[in-house]
Amino acid sequence: MIISYIFLKGGSYDIAPSTLNQVGNLFGKYGFPLVINRNIISKDDTTLFVCSGMQNVKEHFHNPDFTKDGSLQSCIRTNDLDLIGDGQHLSYFEMLGNFSFGDNNYETSIEMWHNILSDLKIKIDCVHVYPSRYDHRILWEKRNYLVVDDLECVWFDGGKIGGNCCELYCGSLEIGNLVNSNEHSTDVGFGFERLIQLIENKKTIQETSLFQQNIHPIVSDHIRTLQVFYENGIIPGNKGRNYVCRRLLRRILRYTKTIPDMVFEEWINKELELRNKKIKTASRMWKRHGDKSPSWWWDTFGILPEELDLIK
Secondary structure (H helix, E strand, C coil): CCEEEECCCCCCCCCCHHHHHHHHHHHHHCCCCEEEECCCECCCCCCCECCCCCHHHHHHHHCCCCCEEEEEEEEECCCCHHHCCCCCCCCEEEEEEEEECCCCCHHHHHHHHHHHHHHCCCCCCEEEECCCCHHHHHHHHCCCCCEEECCCCEEEECCCEEEEEEEEEECCEEEEEEEEECCCEEEEEEEHHHHHHHHCCCCCHHHCCCCCCCCCHHHHHHHHHHHHHHHCCCCCCCCHHHHHHHHHHHHHHCCCCCCCCHHHHHHHHHHHHHHHHHHHHHHHHHHHHCCCCHHHHHHHHCCCHHHHHHHC
16 A cells, blocks of 8 residues: 655544545555645646646646556635535545556556445446447446446546546446546546445435534535645635635635634634624615615625625
């Protein structure tokens, strides 16, 4: 087993250790190290955060050096916050995957993940492949998988890295894909939280042991995200990553005024103090702008729709 860790301030990792050990052993068997990387700051300026497992290793796809890499990469996506709490969408998630740069061992990756999923006792219902990729179809069918033709099995990042992919499904849930990148490399990514959901036989991701229970699902999601923000030195603020942090904190405060984590007590107190000041300021402006829409009050003063009654 070859597992290493990239932690930042206050970092620790004790989530699903038995699962990681199983995966790490098989990664090592096929010559892939497994690096648990909690760094969410992207190397390029295309996004504020790392949002995919392969984002910080792009240069190896452009200039393949015949190396292998494996990671459990922390990722942030906040473009669909309104869907958080539905049991599947997350603002913070981890991508488990392996990469082969220049050494196109696509068949080896299929064999490896067949063994990993079998070892984890996860049954794949079907594999989607691009219709003309008979080579991909044969590799799955000889392992007795149901293969489905899918014209959408094409993946590209910025139009420069990518190719045909194979997508693995359990029911309607896509749990991972294998990309034949630029025909010379392999890019494999599985959603770690979705794997845990299947291992623990839960109806939704947020019912798994990865999340705090008995609290609002949005709160349990955002707490995980704030924890990795804290490790990366990201604090609530007015711009860029700091504003995203503040936005998530404000969303938590819609549902609770306390978080079961002492790390964030100072953040909460400061945010509540700022909110009280904003409400006082907005109250003075109500007579002049009382006809404005809730979105205007949010954009101008950071006043939530449910807080409008406090300023009238």
